[in-house]
Amino acid sequence: MPELPEVETVRRGIGPHVQGRRIARVVVREARLRRPIPADLAARFAGVLVTDIVRRGKYLLFETPAGWLILHLGMSGSLRLVGAAQPPGKHDHVDLELDDGRLLRFCDPRRFGLLLWTREPPVHHPLLAGLGPEPLDESFTGAYLYEKAQGRRLAVKSLIMDSRIVVGVGNIYASEALFRARIRPDRAAGSLGRRDCDRLVESIKIVLGEAIAAGGTTLRDFVDGQGRPGYFRMQLQVYGRGGEACPVCARPLDSARIGQRSSFFCRRCQK
């Protein structure tokens, strides 16, 4: 599933090719995504200039004078730039045809993705209005997390994966950040001290930053139109490694279900 670093990589990959271009035409082959693509989307955005593409959480927001396109990749979505002659595949549900003749093609085999529009600034859209701060933003601090954790019996891993607390910390990166911060994922959030929160916030920023940096090497995958979408996996220390040796103490790593999500940690290194 594309997580925040992958979505940011997509944004950086397609941004330079799409910003400053007009959408000549919108072709919708399959409107039945997580929510139906609005029937008037194609008419509304034909001929419109894309002035910017920004990311909020895992949403990509295409800014235009006619409003914003809100795009979410869902479980399996990808965006690629392809030549006009490239025939669409079975799961290529939408093409944004650019004024240089290329197509920004949205592929989504499982159709959990989303493509909507809004006239108002998208921060006010119901999908985005309740979102917490960006993890890499200065406003996401140890003091902030400490305040949000007070009195909560919820597992700390579930707390940091709650998009109302902070956006874009998915299952993989939550496990990795908690390992780096030496905090057990199933610990009650309210038991964290201020220093734990400082360390955890710093770890989240480092893990996501490293993943975004790793994604930079895959940028060309978005424009060559060949092969698989450019999702990548950074070197993971604990995620998916239950039973393998802890990279710090060599004891076998544990795995457990926390909040219905598989979680990996070291009982010795994480308290």
Ligand SMILES: [Zn+2]
């Ligand atoms: Zn260990």
